Amino acid sequence: MELAKPKNWVDHVAIWCAKYLIIFIISSAFILGNSPEASLWVASGMTVAWVLAFLFQYIFKRPRPFKSGHPALVKMLFVTPSFPSAHTAIAASIASSVFFVSPSLAVVFALLAVLMAWSRVRTNLHYVSDTIAGAFVGAASPFVVSWMMIILLGLV
Secondary structure, X not given: OOEOOOOOHHHHHHHHHHHHHHHHHHHHHHXXXXXXXXXXXXXXXXXXXHHHHHHHHHHHOOOOHHXXXXXXXXXXXXXXXXXXXXXXXXXXXXXXXXXXXXXXXXXXXXXXXXHHHHHHHHOOOXXXXXXXXXXXXXXXXXXXXXXXXXXXXXXX
């Protein structure tokens, strides 16, 4: 995997976000969770988003941009297919889950999800369409969790 050299401070911000922002988003969601139920809601949505993203990645098997001659700014430990972005799906699922608990706080998490998507594109780890699809998968995942709880488990 050929790595490109960062050209400016924007590249350095994108590299940091692509590598570490997801850890910050996940940690913040659990730290700011005001109850075990809220934390469980976030964790469930995040898990569904991750599973769906990886399922779709192996269905579509789209190669990453750096496989097409666009050098990445970040080295990946495990190279998986590109479509959709699992990082963006997880970040969007957290924002969507937090909306049910605290709509005002969800705006902050939504902005962090957008920053995550931007960084994955800027570092040539994903195409824009990958992050858009990841955002849709992530935003829908809490609703999938709700459906599973209502239909499959009989809970409301």
